[in-house]
Amino acid sequence: MPLLQVEELRVSFRTADGIVQAVRGVSYDVEAGQTLGIVGESGSGKSVSTQTIMGLTRGAQVSGRAVFEGKDLLTASTGDMQRIRGAKIAMIFQDPLTSLHPYYKVGWQIMEMIQQHESVSKDDARKRAVELLRLVGIPHPDRRVDDYPHQFSGGMRQRAMIAMAMALNPALLIADEPTTALDVTVQAQVLRVIQRMQEMFGTAVILITHDLGVIADVADEVLVMYGGEVMERADRRTLFFNSHHPYTEGLLQSLPAYGGARERLRPIPGQPPSLLSPPPGCPFAPRCPYVMDRCRTEDPPLAAAGEEPGHISACWLPHRGSERAELRRKLLEAEPAGTAPSAGGA
Amino acid sequence: MTRFLIRRIGQAILVLFAASIAVFLLFFVGPGPDQVARTFAGRLGTPQRILEIKHALHLDQPLYLQYLHWVGNLLQGNLGFDYYKGQSVNTVVGQALPATVSLVVGAAILWIAYGVFSGVVSAVRSRSLLDRGFTTAALFFYSMPTFVLGYTLIFIFAYELYRVTKFFPFSSYVPITTNPWQWFVHLILPWLTLAMVTAAAYTRLTRTSMLDVLGEDYIRTARSKGMPEQRVIRVHALRSALTPVVTLAGLDIGTALGGVIITEQVFGIPGLGWTIVQAIGQQDLPIIMGIAVLAATFVVIANVIVDILYAVLDPRVRLN
Numbered sequence: 001m002p003l004l005q006v007e008e009l010r011v012s013f014r015t016a017d018g019i020v021q022a023v024r025g026v027s028y029d030v031e032a033g034q035t036l037g038i039v040g041e042s043g044s045g046k047s048v049s050t051q052t053i054m055g056l057t058r059g060a061q062v063s064g065r066a067v068f069e070g071k072d073l074l075t076a077s078t079g080d081m082q083r084i085r086g087a088k089i090a091m092i093f094q095d096p097l098t099s100l101h102p103y104y105k106v107g108w109q110i111m112e113m114i115q116q117h118e119s120v121s122k123d124d125a126r127k128r129a130v131e132l133l134r135l136v137g138i139p140h141p142d143r144r145v146d147d148y149p150h151q152f153s154g155g156m157r158q159r160a161m162i163a164m165a166m167a168l169n170p171a172l173l174i175a176d177e178p179t180t181a182l183d184v185t186v187q188a189q190v191l192r193v194i195q196r197m198q199e200m201f202g203t204a205v206i207l208i209t210h211d212l213g214v215i216a217d218v219a220d221e222v223l224v225m226y227g228g229e230v231m232e233r234a235d236r237r238t239l240f241f242n243s244h245h246p247y248t249e250g251l252l253q254s255l256p257a258y259g260g261a262r263e264r265l266r267p268i269p270g271q272p273p274s275l276l277s278p279p280p281g282c283p284f285a286p287r288c289p290y291v292m293d294r295c296r297t298e299d300p301p302l303a304a305a306g307e308e309p310g311h312i313s314a315c316w317l318p319h320r321g322s323e324r325a326e327l328r329r330k331l332l333e334a335e336p337a338g339t340a341p342s343a344g345g346a
Numbered sequence: 347m348t349r350f351l352i353r354r355i356g357q358a359i360l361v362l363f364a365a366s367i368a369v370f371l372l373f374f375v376g377p378g379p380d381q382v383a384r385t386f387a388g389r390l391g392t393p394q395r396i397l398e399i400k401h402a403l404h405l406d407q408p409l410y411l412q413y414l415h416w417v418g419n420l421l422q423g424n425l426g427f428d429y430y431k432g433q434s435v436n437t438v439v440g441q442a443l444p445a446t447v448s449l450v451v452g453a454a455i456l457w458i459a460y461g462v463f464s465g466v467v468s469a470v471r472s473r474s475l476l477d478r479g480f481t482t483a484a485l486f487f488y489s490m491p492t493f494v495l496g497y498t499l500i501f502i503f504a505y506e507l508y509r510v511t512k513f514f515p516f517s518s519y520v521p522i523t524t525n526p527w528q529w530f531v532h533l534i535l536p537w538l539t540l541a542m543v544t545a546a547a548y549t550r551l552t553r554t555s556m557l558d559v560l561g562e563d564y565i566r567t568a569r570s571k572g573m574p575e576q577r578v579i580r581v582h583a584l585r586s587a588l589t590p591v592v593t594l595a596g597l598d599i600g601t602a603l604g605g606v607i608i609t610e611q612v613f614g615i616p617g618l619g620w621t622i623v624q625a626i627g628q629q630d631l632p633i634i635m636g637i638a639v640l641a642a643t644f645v646v647i648a649n650v651i652v653d654i655l656y657a658v659l660d661p662r663v664r665l666n
């Protein structure tokens with residue numbers, strides 16, 4: 001049985017402009033000790049879908065199930081959720097500067113969490129905080145424990161967030177764009193720290209990113225999200241070498257090392273869809289280079305794709321690789337290059 | 347921190363210097379020393395008194411010497427002499443100050459406590475019935491003139507309900523040293539009046555500030571750590587949300603300590619506000635000047651205290 005089993009998760013927000021359907025029927029599993037990568041452009045519903053599981057989306061309408069260690073987190077009591085948050089499921093976020101409280105010492109923020117969940121003395125909590133800071137590679141942790149977040153560099157802050165997240169040896173770590181706000185030079189270091197912690201503690205990780213490159217080395221499974229829906233799910237190898245969905249292809253082509261031309265990035269033309277009253281059909285249809293008539297009226301269901309077990313994709317393109325290539329070629333020829341309609345309409 | 351404080355105190359001294367120049371120019375510069383001396387003498391300016399004043403204020407000397415003389419006295423805590431009453435200004439101010447301090451401190455405790463409490467509840471239960479209630483109350487008291495509220499309270503509690511409440515006096519003031527209980531009883535209505543008209547701004551400011559802070563990433567982090575909501579609000583959100591409130595409170599208290607004109611008038615409290623109104627009516631210049639200088643000093647000191655509190659609250663200020 002998987003550690004976390006999310007089924008048909010739907011999240012919507014009532015706003016002044018109408019109802020925003022941020023997550024529209026997302027399902028996935030996370031196995032103990034494994035890494036699930038969730039990729040998609042910003043606005044795809046990655047953060048909302050994970051924060052909802054933690055009970056952190058306020059004022060949202062939520063349906064579905066998120067079973068963690070036999071308990072549905074979406075219906076768990078406030079008290080149960082408080083015991084799970086931080087202790088069993090920990091989170092780190094995009095911007096470590098704003099995610100740490102500017103008024104409290106880094107060590108205090110770690111100790112507070114340890115003492116909330118375990119009855120330990122202040123001294124012991126402090127010793128553990130120092131030890132955790134050492135583990136994530138902060139030099140002179142016995143001194144830095146008394147520093148304030150603004151006295152740390154960006155990379156250090158994210159390390160401190162990781163130290164805090166790992167403090168109670170959680171079964172699952174949700175890392176929401178943990179490197180996006182960091183300098184390119186420290187991104188890889190921070191990813192390595194997460195990986196090291198994961199190996200040391202046997203933690204499962206959900207790694208959220210808008211950049212496929214980030215998960216290229218670390219994810220066991222990858223979930224591709226778009227417009228609040230899952231577009232494709234596959235193990236990492238399959239996703240990188242044998243993807244099925246045109247959206248995944250678009251993401252791959254916007255990577256420097258995977259696109260046809262190494263030096264030229266090819267971002268996907270057009271804009272992500274509005275989640276206020278999304279039109280019928282596939283959410284990616286307005287931007288898809290292979291769009292067919294039926295794509296605009298019928299939303300393709302997630303179905304087995306290709307030969308790999310567990311590879312699923314929500315696209316009407318044929319599932320046999322050779323047939324698919326043939327059809328794609330025809331579809332591209334039928335529509336002169338450069339006229340692929342964009343979602344923005346202008 | 348030390349550098350920050352030195353800079354702020356330096357700025358405060360500069361402001362006081364500028365204020366002293368302004369007050370000086372306003373009162374000392376006029377058509378000739380006789381005329382200036384006559385103004386200082388007020389309505390009772392006998393020729394001999396005017397000569398006396400000319401001499402005491404060095405009005406025959408160049409302006410800068412007059413200024414130095416005057417400021418020198420101020421720096422020694424001497425606000426000057428009131429020729430109209432025949433007392434030193436210090437004595438007059440010293441009699442009025444305790445009443446104003448009593449009024450302001452008591453009212454400030456009430457308006458800060460109520461304003462912060464109602465603001466936090468409004469933010470945490472945003473758009474609830476309670477929030478709407480506090481908002482309506484805030485708007486109501488905010489738009490109500492102080493004297494209307496004051497006279498209304500007097501009418502209700504000291505007149506209509508006199509048989510029930512008994513002890514509410516119509517007005518006037520009893521020093522705490524004379525009778526602490528009477529001091530307290532006499533100040534209840536003035537405290538309520540001043541607190542109610544001032545608290546509205548605190549409710550609104552705390553609510554806005556708290557709503558902003560509750561949307562911060564570090565609040566999400568606190569919740570994701572499994573902190574109970576009570577603790578998230580009290581420990582994580584409130585401290586940040588109070589920063590602007592501290593500023594407002596410091597300035598309000600600093601200003602009010604210079605005299606609360608309307609409330610003191612309505613309730614007949616002989617504080618600085620009441621005294622300066624009297625002095626204006628009597629064209630009693632030295633008193634007006636003395637209270638003006640004192641009020642400016644209070645505002646500047648309040649600013650320095652606000653800066654210190656900022657540094658205490660926010661380590662980013664303290665450590666940079």
Ligand SMILES: Nc1ncnc2c1ncn2[C@@H]1O[C@H](COP(=O)(O)OP(=O)(O)O)[C@@H](O)[C@H]1O
Pocket residue numbers: 013015020021022040041042043044045046047048049275
């Ligand atoms: N509290 C909220 N109220 C209204 N809309 C929201 C709220 N939170 C998120 N959304 C919307 O939900 C969509 C998905 O957001 P998000 O999950 O943050 O995307 P991602 O993390 O993939 O970039 C976005 O269109 C966003 O505007």
Ligand SMILES: [Mg+2]
Pocket residue numbers: 043046047048176177
């Ligand atoms: Mg996000």
